[in-house]
Amino acid sequence: MNQNFNHIQSVYWVFTQLCNDDCDHCYNDSSPFGKRISKDDCMAIIDNMPDKIDRIILSGGEPMADIKLLHAILDKIQARYKGETQIMLQTNGDLMKPKKLQVLIDKGVTRFDIASIDRYHKKAGGRLMELADIFESCGVNGTEKDPLLEGGHYLTENPLSWGYWGANEDMWLGGNWARGKALKHDNWLKDPDHNFCTILSGARNFLGGHEDIPQEISIQLWRINPCCPGTHFPMGDARKQKVADVLERASKSAVFKMLNDGDPLKMGESLGVTQEEASEKNQELKNICLYCDHFMKCHKDEIFDENGVKPSEQLV
Structure with missing residues (x-):
């Protein structure tokens, strides 16, 4: 395990559960009525993050549905980390427009992941070509889907990029976490032999020490977790604890x-x-x-x- 937790590779932060969509397979209850936390809470969470983070992945919910809060978070991250932390945005892309994209780039986002290119989301992947044109208009390269699984080398070599993925029978439905609306709608994976802990976004390597998968922790609103599904009780409260x-x-x-x-x-x-x-x-x-x-x-x-x-x- 790591000895210095003031430097970690990756923080995956769901700072809002507000979303323009309402998907049955969503693991964290995101919807137009999803939970939110205050701007003050978000500023405190950034203050309590480690001194050095290689990348921060901002997600939801739909981050662009809470656009003022997203902008405030981006400004605070830049003020604290001085551009030395890579900022990635995970979005369904529904609200993306050229002017909005340019603002996000100007505020430091360098990687965009569109997580809705499938038949289960509202747009059912129908905006993919339109999104490709929007990214191209702002000079954002789009040739790699899973950069973190390639050790992050692509992100270093391509400082401004986008990719896409979505729910499918192998993962977001075939391997669904028993959480949120997926659990309520009985849309979770009934396979006791499937070990989520060993995959990216699972708990493996959240404390470091392993080379086969990136080190990543998850903060769900304020709950500090070893994985995206989250343990039943959080490890701590990022609003109040370092x-x-x-x-x-x-x-x-x-x-x-x-x-x-x-x-x-x-x-x-x-x-x-x-x-x-x-x-x-x-x-x-x-x-x-x-x-x-x-x-x-x-x-x-x-x-x-x-x-x-x-x-x-x-x-x-």
């Missing part, structure tokens, strides 16, 4: 060490829950996120205290 301090505490937890290794069925071993017992419960619940929720609810007092993650005696 993110580096929260990660330092998590690095001393035997439970979160197993999540960092991508082995959620082993996270209870330090508490007397064998891997065999965990596997049996996971088979019953049919989804590793639901098993993680069950485990943390059953052992909340052993894992968390008033400051978030409680260091384990086995690692202190």
Whole structure:
């Protein structure tokens, strides 16, 4: 694991759940009535982020549905990190126009990911060619879909770029997290053998130490999480706590060490829950996120205290 949590590779921040769309498969309840946090909260969260971050991914909800807040966040990030942090924006693209795009570029966004090119979103991918023209008009290159999975080299070589992807039977429906509207609409993956922790946006390597996947933490509004689905109880509150301090505490937890290794069925071993017992419960619940929720609810007092993650005696 990392020894210095004041420098991390990537922060994925859902700063709003407000969205112009209302997709059944959305894992975080984004909609036109989605949850929001205040500008003051967002400014405090940026102040509490690590001193050095290689990239910040801003997402939602739909970030451009909360455009004034997005602009304020971009200005604050630039003021704090002086252009040394790459800013990526994940958007459904529905609200993108040339003038809006140029403002975002001027405020420091260098990578745009359109996450709606599929038949499950409102526009059903119908704007792709229009979006291509909009990006081209502002000099944004669009030749790479998954730059983070290529080690980030593409992002270094192409400082202004865009890509696209969307829900499909293999991932956003075929591998759906049991969260949000996906859970409410019974649109989640019923496969206990699918381990979300090992993939990008899962918990593996959120504390660092592994070379096969980028280091990334997730902040859902203010909840500091090891993964995008989020654990049932957050590791800490980014409005009130330094993110580096929260990660330092998590690095001393035997439970979160197993999540960092991508082995959620082993996270209870330090508490007397064998891997065999965990596997049996996971088979019953049919989804590793639901098993993680069950485990943390059953052992909340052993894992968390008033400051978030409680260091384990086995690692202190």
